[in-house]
Amino acid sequence: MDELSHDDALDAGSIVEQLRSLVAEGRSEYPRTWMPRATYEDLVVDDGRKPIHLIESLHYLHRHWDMANSRICKGIGWGPKALVQRFLSRIVNGAMSHYYAEEQAFRSNVARAIDAIAYRVDNINYADQRALLGAVREDLIDLARHVEHRLDGGGADR
Amino acid sequence: MTAPRKRPVAAIVTRFWGDAQGEAVAATRLLAGALARHADVAVVQLGETERPVHIDSVFEVHPVAVRGANPRRSALLRAALAGRVAKSSPPSAAAELLRQYAGDAPDVVGTLDAIAPDAVILAGFDQPWNLSTLGVPGSDGRPRVVAIPFLDAGRPLRSEITRLVDHADRVGIIHPGEHARLVALDPDREPDIMPLDLAIGVNRHAYADPLVGVAPFGEYALLIRCFPAGSPRLARSVNAEMLPSILKGISVAEVDGETWRICDADNTYVLPVNPSGVNFARLVARARVTIDARPPGPVGTITIESMLLGVPVVVPDDSASRAHAAAANGGLWYRDVGELFDAVRVLVHSPIGAKLAEQGRNYALAKHGDIDDFVARTAMLVLGGDRAVTPVQV
Numbered sequence: 402m403d404e405l406s407h408d409d410a411l412d413a414g415s416i417v418e419q420l421r422s423l424v425a426e427g428r429s430e431y432p433r434t435w436m437p438r439a440t441y442e443d444l445v446v447d448d449g450r451k452p453i454h455l456i457e458s459l460h461y462l463h464r465h466w467d468m469a470n471s472r473i474c475k476g477i478g479w480g481p482k483a484l485v486q487r488f489l490s491r492i493v494n495g496a497m498s499h500y501y502a503e504e505q506a507f508r509s510n511v512a513r514a515i516d517a518i519a520y521r522v523d524n525i526n527y528a529d530q531r532a533l534l535g536a537v538r539e540d541l542i543d544l545a546r547h548v549e550h551r552l553d554g555g556g557a558d559r
Numbered sequence: 560m561t562a563p564r565k566r567p568v569a570a571i572v573t574r575f576w577g578d579a580q581g582e583a584v585a586a587t588r589l590l591a592g593a594l595a596r597h598a599d600v601a602v603v604q605l606g607e608t609e610r611p612v613h614i615d616s617v618f619e620v621h622p623v624a625v626r627g628a629n630p631r632r633s634a635l636l637r638a639a640l641a642g643r644v645a646k647s648s649p650p651s652a653a654a655e656l657l658r659q660y661a662g663d664a665p666d667v668v669g670t671l672d673a674i675a676p677d678a679v680i681l682a683g684f685d686q687p688w689n690l691s692t693l694g695v696p697g698s699d700g701r702p703r704v705v706a707i708p709f710l711d712a713g714r715p716l717r718s719e720i721t722r723l724v725d726h727a728d729r730v731g732i733i734h735p736g737e738h739a740r741l742v743a744l745d746p747d748r749e750p751d752i753m754p755l756d757l758a759i760g761v762n763r764h765a766y767a768d769p770l771v772g773v774a775p776f777g778e779y780a781l782l783i784r785c786f787p788a789g790s791p792r793l794a795r796s797v798n799a800e801m802l803p804s805i806l807k808g809i810s811v812a813e814v815d816g817e818t819w820r821i822c823d824a825d826n827t828y829v830l831p832v833n834p835s836g837v838n839f840a841r842l843v844a845r846a847r848v849t850i851d852a853r854p855p856g857p858v859g860t861i862t863i864e865s866m867l868l869g870v871p872v873v874v875p876d877d878s879a880s881r882a883h884a885a886a887a888n889g890g891l892w893y894r895d896v897g898e899l900f901d902a903v904r905v906l907v908h909s910p911i912g913a914k915l916a917e918q919g920r921n922y923a924l925a926k927h928g929d930i931d932d933f934v935a936r937t938a939m940l941v942l943g944g945d946r947a948v949t950p951v952q953v
Binding site for chain 1: 911
């Protein structure tokens with residue numbers, strides 16, 4: 402950098418060229434990795450979307466929607482407390498069995514519905530990306546057809 | 560007692576209108592505002608629908624639907640074609656596809672007939688309607704037609720630019736780089752090309768009132784990854800973590816959409832964001848250098864703002880910003896991240912930075928610092944004659 406000119410009126414273009422010539426001589430201080438310029442960037446800028454069906458809460462719902470075992474109180478051991486717990490559990494379950502069956506069915510349907518909505522949202526979310534890829538494919542096919550036409554002796558472009 | 564002169568009517572036909580963020584929209588509005596000093600301005604807004612999607616309280620807007628347009632496909636194909644050798648003609652199949660993707664807006668003709676303008680401004684190369692209905696340049700009864708192609712608002716084919724220019728009496732350019740490109744297309748039209756040199760309003764007092772939280776970090780380089788919030792952003796680009804180790808001894812402020820921060824080797828502080836842009840001007844005014852790491856825009860507004868505030872710039876090569884920096888000798892430009900690092904180090908650690916800052920400021924003040932000059936230039940370009948000298952009284 403010390404070799405750069407310090408004239409009264411500086412020409413920015415010549416400074417850039419001098420910097421580039423230093424790099425070309427292998428005197429650069431940094432690894433010069435290439436970073437692609439914006440081409441498709443603005444079109445796929447939102448591409449880092451996490452699919453909803455990968456959300457941890459949905460997996461928890463899958464694992465825990467079935468709570469049938471939780472309402473069966475087996476008690477621990479054969480002491481009086483355990484015996485009373487089993488007795489009460491049998492009474493409560495007997496009285497509430499219809500409600501519990503309804504609730505179990507409701508929970509399973511809620512889990513299925515949330516699951517279906519998650520996959521549907523993911524599908525909608527990625528539909529535009531699929532459309533984009535479809536459009537690229539169609540354009541490339543059109544261009545390939547044109548190249549074939551030119552190779553077969555087609556006319557000039559413009 | 561003489562009767563008051565009738566104000567002329569100017570119609571702007573453009574896609575660059577409405578509430579969308581973008582340099583082209585802001586520039587077109589600026590143009591309309593300047594023109595309104597001398598003429599009644601009507602805007603024919605090309606869009607997806609004939610219904611107004613944006614209520615405009617200042618200008619008379621006539622929404623016209625573009626039917627069958629496919630802007631996403633068009634952008635993809637243009638991006639693919641941009642990788643070709645610059646001087647080779649694109650395949651005719653590609654040109655035909657682009658014509659299809661542009662759609663059709665036949666209602667523009669009827670709308671212009673109803674407005675009956677004295678001057679028509681074609682803002683943007685994307686004009687999917689029959690320009691021949693404007694008549695032959697120079698013929699009697701035809702409105703004065705001015706094309707402002709915005710060559711960097713997309714990747715226009717040469718045929719698209721030629722079509723626009725051929726139907727225009729005058730051509731306005733947004734940045735100095737457009738001049739050479741237009742002259743290369745048709746050297747005979749060089750006398751008809753006029754620079755607009757947009758007047759960019761900046762808070763000249765921004766330096767007096769630094770942004771809260773910045774002072775403890777000392778001198779800093781300003782890295783802009785996304786501004787204004789919601790505008791396009793490169794997913795992979797240099798960021799605030801990379802720069803302090805490269806610059807050594809100087810902090811880095813980063814503007815990334817709605818997240819602004821300043822950091823040195825050890826500390827990071829999240830800065831307050833103000834959508835009005837006041838804080839942005841404060842941040843720019845105190846910076847040693849402004850690094851523009853955004854996707855290149857068609858106008859280079861931030862480059863001009865930065866130079867007006869006396870801060871040198873580091874901008875992408877092959878962009879409108881580069882054209883301003885080169886014309887002003889007010890900054891350097893880069894092709895890759897290595898060149899970006901080199902340029903920033905030169906500006907920060909040598910007297911070259913201060914010299915380029917001074918040159919850039921002088922140029923920006925002369926070219927972009929006077930709103931009255933800009934109004935006069937716009938009137939001269941669009942209305943011709945002596946409008947700039949004797950504005951019509953309302």
